[in-house]
Amino acid sequence: MRVNQRHIRSDGLCKICCCEGESIIHAIFLCSKVRGIWDFSPFAELLGDAPSVSFSERLLWFHLKVNHDDFLLFVSLAWAAWAYRNSIVFEEPWQSREVGVLGFVKLVHDYSEHMKAVSCVSNRAGGVSRGSWVLPDAGVVRINTDAAVFEGWGVGLATVIRDCHGVILDVIVRRLQAQMQVAMAEALAARMGVYLARRLGWDRGGA
Structure with a gap:
């Protein structure tokens, strides 16, 4: 399901980037406000090969690719990226992303x-x-x-x-x-x- 189908933005574009469709993949991994979280993570290279059709497919792919501890870290970063971006969208930004x-x-x-x-x-x-x-x-x-x-x-x-x-x-x-x-x-x-x-x-x- 795409985020724009939840009536967040009528034109379907990312409210922050204003240039790409606001999919779950974009919101968590590609948006300009969250990309830095992944660029400096242990998963930067893997993300280049990860599927981008849906978040569930990407999640399953990572589950099969990394060990248990790394998978928990991946899930943590995804949750944090989603929460941080939402804090900006709803105009309550965190004082420190890190x-x-x-x-x-x-x-x-x-x-x-x-x-x-x-x-x-x-x-x-x-x-x-x-x-x-x-x-x-x-x-x-x-x-x-x-x-x-x-x-x-x-x-x-x-x-x-x-x-x-x-x-x-x-x-x-x-x-x-x-x-x-x-x-x-x-x-x-x-x-x-x-x-x-x-x-x-x-x-x-x-x-």
């Missing part, structure tokens, strides 16, 4: 590390490692939250809620254009997690 990109990379990395912990839940009778994620009791949900603070970019908040089977019930990621101490950001993330759980109909959760 710091903002690092923020997205950190959020994806932290979530990946969390998922590794979830997949390594210990079932040993002798005890459970403090580094392992543990299933909550039946009838209880577990709320996991995280926060990142970057000067010139803002605050990133993330919440994941799972049930007693480890099934993800909901996920929220938010960016706040504000500066605060890490402890305050973590408190806001925890508050967001409790609010989300209550909105889902739960009134208590595992720590």
